C-alpha cells in the first residue's frame with residue numbers, strides 16, 4: 001500500500017478535473033508509510049500545484065517535509081489515518097449534489113449495489129462541527145469504521161480508500177449516487193435493495209476493507 005507524493009498530486013488534480021471542487025477548495029492526502037502522511041497545501045490552485053507544494057507530516061500534524069503549510073483540514077485527514085491503519089488515501093471535497101444532502105442533514109441511501117460494495121452502505125451524515133477543528137476530525141473518523149465516505153453537515157464530504165486513487169473513485173461514486181437519488185426522488189419513491197443483497201454486498205465491502213491489498 002505504498003503511496004507516493006505523485007499519487008497524492010494526481011488525485012488532487014483528478015478531483016478538480018472531475019468537478020468535485022472549485023478553486024482551492026477541498027484537499028487530498030495519502031499515507032506514505034506507517035506514520036507519515038503527504039497532504040496538499042492550503043491555498044494553492046490545483047492547476048499549478050507541483051510535487052514541491054506538497055507537505056509531509058507525522059500523524060500528529062508536525063511538518064516533516066515541505067515549505068508550505070498543510071491543508072487547514074489536516075485534522076480531518078490525520079484522524080482517519082490514526083484510527084484506521086488500512087486507510088491510505090483521504091479526500092475532502094465539496095461536490096454539489098452530495099453537499100445538498102449535507103445541507104438537509106440526510107444520509108445518502110445505498111440503494112445502488114455498487115454503493116454497498118465500495119462504500120459499505122448508506123453514507124452517514126456527521127454531526128455539525130466547525131471546519132478545520134479536531135472535533136470535526138474525530139466526528140468524521142468515528143463514522144468510517146464500516147464505511148468509506150461520510151457527509152459533513154453544512155459543508156461537503158470525506159471519502160477514504162487504500163490509496164488516494166481509490167479515495168477519488170469513492171468521492172466520484174458518492175457524488176454520482178447523490179445526483180441519482182436526488183433525481184429518483186423527483187420521479188417517485190426510491191425502492192431499497194432487498195435486505196439479503198445488502199447483507200451479501202456489505203460482506204464484500206468488509207472483505208476488501210480488511211484486505212486492502214486484494
Ligand SMILES: [Zn+2]
Nearest residue numbers: 026092155156
Ligand atoms: Zn471543506
